[in-house]
Amino acid sequence: MSHAALPSLLLIGCGKMGGAMLEGWLEQGVEQVVVVEPYAGATAAFAGRVTTVDSVEKVPAGFSPAAIILATKPQQAEAALPGCARFAQAGALFISVMAGKTVAGMTGMLGGDARVVRAMPNTPAAVRQGFTCCFAGEGVTTVQKALADALLSAVGEVAWVEDEGLIDPVTAVSGGGPAYVFLLAEVLEQAAISQGLPKDLARRMARRTVAGSGALLAASELDAAQLRINVTSPKGTTERALNVLMAPDAWPKLMEEAIAAATARSRELAG
Ligand SMILES: NC(=O)C1=CN([C@@H]2O[C@H](COP(=O)(O)OP(=O)(O)OC[C@H]3O[C@@H](n4cnc5c(N)ncnc54)[C@H](O)[C@@H]3O)[C@@H](O)[C@H]2O)C=CC1
Numbered sequence: 136m137s138h139a140a141l142p143s144l145l146l147i148g149c150g151k152m153g154g155a156m157l158e159g160w161l162e163q164g165v166e167q168v169v170v171v172e173p174y175a176g177a178t179a180a181f182a183g184r185v186t187t188v189d190s191v192e193k194v195p196a197g198f199s200p201a202a203i204i205l206a207t208k209p210q211q212a213e214a215a216l217p218g219c220a221r222f223a224q225a226g227a228l229f230i231s232v233m234a235g236k237t238v239a240g241m242t243g244m245l246g247g248d249a250r251v252v253r254a255m256p257n258t259p260a261a262v263r264q265g266f267t268c269c270f271a272g273e274g275v276t277t278v279q280k281a282l283a284d285a286l287l288s289a290v291g292e293v294a295w296v297e298d299e300g301l302i303d304p305v306t307a308v309s310g311g312g313p314a315y316v317f318l319l320a321e322v323l324e325q326a327a328i329s330q331g332l333p334k335d336l337a338r339r340m341a342r343r344t345v346a347g348s349g350a351l352l353a354a355s356e357l358d359a360a361q362l363r364i365n366v367t368s369p370k371g372t373t374e375r376a377l378n379v380l381m382a383p384d385a386w387p388k389l390m391e392e393a394i395a396a397a398t399a400r401s402r403e404l405a406g
Pocket residue numbers: 147148149150151152153154171172173174177190206207208209211214215232233234235255256257258310311
């Protein structure tokens with residue numbers, strides 16, 4: 136009998152997000168993983184640790200996964216999902232991380248009775264620091280919901296919503312959120328260079344400042360606003376910078392617009 140922490144999984148699509156979660160699951164210990172991935176380069180990092188096939192038809196006949204993780208691009212769903220219908224008939228749990236794709240849209244491709252959890256993770260899952268927000272479709276059992284929770288908890292923090300429509304703003308905020316934070320590191324580095332700092336030093340400073348601030352935020356019970364105030368000496372240097380960043384048309388408004396744009400795109404991807 137296996138002592139792996141997690142049960143057998145079938146991963147459909149091992150790109151940036153599927154690969155990030157797989158890294159976390161393997162670190163935790165999985166009974167067996169079969170990966171369906173047509174692009175060999177995507178699975179190179181997992182050689183010897185998982186079984187890889189290039190199409191779902193080639194999944195070994197006797198393999199009976201507890202969950203099938205759908206991690207292709209939304210635009211690749213029509214090609215990838217119909218071949219998974221045989222697992223739906225067997226009552227398996229599907230966990231889709233695809234942006235936009237609704238439970239109704241997916242059951243349409245998998246067969247009407249497919250049990251689908253929509254999950255919106257993010258790439259810090261690769262270092263088990265992810266955040267995933269989930270919605271359980273009709274027919275998902277309590278045991279299957281607990282399995283989805285366990286799998287996603289293995290790569291970070293998990294939350295559930297009862298309203299599927301909330302997954303669209305979740306996609307915009309926490310799904311894409313790491314990109315906005317990485318952009319912050321990029322522009323901070325550029326600004327440092329503009330003030331005459333050498334490139335290597337600018338890069339180190341920007342990366343460590345963003346990563347260290349994230350670690351402080353994670354470790355602290357204080358609000359982000361209070362942590363910001365703690366840096367900001369009255370009439371000091373940070374105050375001058377924040378007067379620029381927090382101006383009415385600056386970051387607060389830009390972030391509102393950015394999140395609204397991403398939420399709208401998530402709704403479009405349903406189609
Ligand atoms: N990248 C991210 O930060 C996040 C991505 N997502 C979602 O995860 C999904 C994947 O995104 P990424 O990993 O960024 O894209 P990606 O392009 O890196 O990965 C998709 C993978 O699916 C493979 N694939 C294509 N057709 C396939 C098929 N028929 N069967 C099996 N595999 C197939 C591709 O070769 C590729 O490796 C998307 O639906 C996205 O909305 C969700 C949250 C965050």
